Amino acid sequence: MSTLSIATAAEVIDLLRDDLAAIELEFAQQSDSPVAVITDIAQYLMAGGGKRIRPLLLLLSAKALGCTTHSRIRLGAVVEMLHTATLVHDDIIDEADTRRGRPSSNTTWGNSKCVLAGDWLYMQSFHHALEERSFKVLDLLISLTQQMVEGELLQMEKLGHLINEEEYFDLIYRKTACLFRVSMQLGAAITHADDEMESNLGEYGRNLGLAFQIVDDVLDLTAAEDVLGKPVASDLREGKATLAVIHALERGTGADREAIRTVLADRSFTRVSHAQILEILHRHGSLAYAMDTACAYAEAARLSLSALPDSDAKRALLWVPGFVTTRDR
Amino acid sequence: MSTLSIATAAEVIDLLRDDLAAIELEFAQQSDSPVAVITDIAQYLMAGGGKRIRPLLLLLSAKALGCTTHSRIRLGAVVEMLHTATLVHDDIIDEADTRRGRPSSNTTWGNSKCVLAGDWLYMQSFHHALEERSFKVLDLLISLTQQMVEGELLQMEKLGHLINEEEYFDLIYRKTACLFRVSMQLGAAITHADDEMESNLGEYGRNLGLAFQIVDDVLDLTAAEDVLGKPVASDLREGKATLAVIHALERGTGADREAIRTVLADRSFTRVSHAQILEILHRHGSLAYAMDTACAYAEAARLSLSALPDSDAKRALLWVPGFVTTRDR
Numbered sequence A, B: 001m002s003t004l005s006i007a008t009a010a011e012v013i014d015l016l017r018d019d020l021a022a023i024e025l026e027f028a029q030q031s032d033s034p035v036a037v038i039t040d041i042a043q044y045l046m047a048g049g050g051k052r053i054r055p056l057l058l059l060l061s062a063k064a065l066g067c068t069t070h071s072r073i074r075l076g077a078v079v080e081m082l083h084t085a086t087l088v089h090d091d092i093i094d095e096a097d098t099r100r101g102r103p104s105s106n107t108t109w110g111n112s113k114c115v116l117a118g119d120w121l122y123m124q125s126f127h128h129a130l131e132e133r134s135f136k137v138l139d140l141l142i143s144l145t146q147q148m149v150e151g152e153l154l155q156m157e158k159l160g161h162l163i164n165e166e167e168y169f170d171l172i173y174r175k176t177a178c179l180f181r182v183s184m185q186l187g188a189a190i191t192h193a194d195d196e197m198e199s200n201l202g203e204y205g206r207n208l209g210l211a212f213q214i215v216d217d218v219l220d221l222t223a224a225e226d227v228l229g230k231p232v233a234s235d236l237r238e239g240k241a242t243l244a245v246i247h248a249l250e251r252g253t254g255a256d257r258e259a260i261r262t263v264l265a266d267r268s269f270t271r272v273s274h275a276q277i278l279e280i281l282h283r284h285g286s287l288a289y290a291m292d293t294a295c296a297y298a299e300a301a302r303l304s305l306s307a308l309p310d311s312d313a314k315r316a317l318l319w320v321p322g323f324v325t326t327r328d329r
Helices: A009-030 A036-046 A053-064 A071-094 A105-109 A111-130 A135-158 A165-190 A195-222 A243-251 A254-266 A274-283 A286-303 A312-326 B009-030 B036-046 B053-064 B071-094 B105-109 B111-130 B135-158 B165-190 B195-222 B243-251 B254-266 B274-283 B286-303 B312-326
Strands: none
Touching (some): A009 A053, A009 A071, A036 A071, A036 B135, A071 A111, A071 A135, A071 B111, A111 A135, A111 B111, A135 B111, A165 A195, A243 A254, A243 A286, B009 B111, B036 B105, B036 B111, B053 B071, B135 B165, B243 B286, B286 B312
């Protein structure tokens, strides 16, 4: 394990400021389409204040391996664009009204335009990835996208039903951790790192992504709406059982299980209130269990870096898991 | 110009029977997804009896240039799968009830699943195209897909409005001719033909595609519903002005123009009947004009082959334009 101290947020921001600004510019250029509505939707989503965590991971992975080329900027924009494409299509599927506290793209532009704008963003991200002239990069991105899309379909089939932990972890791997993993692997691919290093960095991304999504799912249950920027407990209202809920289902009384089942089946809090569900989760220590699990994955992410040479980028990578597990939105 | 005689339909079918059967098998294997609903949608559409004209063009282009490898089968399935992906998303956008005389995929599976199934089919076609390990092939396919998606968005923005011939030709290029062009170019790419040959074959595809779509649009206006397999005049009912309609708009009396404008704006035949529109089109020779234009593109396609060496595949390519312009559905 590395003996390096962990960086501070300010150090990480300093380290990446120029590269992240270059990625914002590249994204804006890449999303400039001959069809105005595509540019509008892409820029609307880009301005929505995402955390840019995927480009950040790619930058840190590439920098930790000594990357000095434009590839990290180009592919940083590509992973953010790919992520944006999934958001556009997810909003259609979830029939979401809001995204990050603003009207969702489908509410603003309608489903038809969003189907096509999402398609275009996928293609544009592959178009720019193709400029790398690396089959490895393309293999990673195409296979990633298929896994994400399959994950969304699997999730749809499970809506309203009880799932177990194994199914939950498969879903959040596909939904989030897979793109985190590939962002890290792309950093290795453009620096021609060996397979073992690529695999270690990929493991970091996977573990971090699982931690990130578990925390996201806990925040959905517990955070205040004005902090979260979206309605609370939207997962339950969409029929989605997340880790704390699965934990409570496995340990709760018959009445507890029935209450949770009712919310998932109704997809609303009309018969059982949000407060009742929170009381059940607290009583069984389910929220603490989920957070402990997230912290264990965060620690596993840090451990995946043991073979990585010391650098400022490595110190930053050691900082990210703590940031992810202590955020409040 | 070639001195070759033109093949008969029976000869063309004989020439391609084994390859087309291999493509059907390859498509079935490629569309076998770990998520059942994707396989269901892909196989439903594949069984719907498309004309397989895109793989047919790719096969003929590749064979005319001496291709003996599996690449033509793999990419034949890829172009049909890409076409299928566009159909799945188009059905959502058009809110179509039927496709080729059967319920459309969105009617059967719902919009959400069709968004994702379309995404998956796009990714799967790129996944298999990647197996060619040819950047040229990927450049062609990604750029093609972007042009098609932009075309659909441009068409949406023009629905209900009057467009001129230039706009019409841009739309049908993107909708149909672009994929015909790329199917021909892929045959050249996998046989490492020189740029001039690729360009000539691409021109053949483009001209043929324009002819094909013009005829499709005429049939939409004139064919019987039971022959066409979809409601007649669906273009007008969707607010789409096609070549014959544009011709009549430019030459008609004030009353004629007003009648056409009414149907396009209403997107129905409640105030002006389908028979009235057909009378206007006949009176101005607009349907004949559109068919003459299609035949001119068909002849231009044949002329694009003049530098291609003589072969059975070339004879077949000389036959296709006549088939396309004389079909009744």
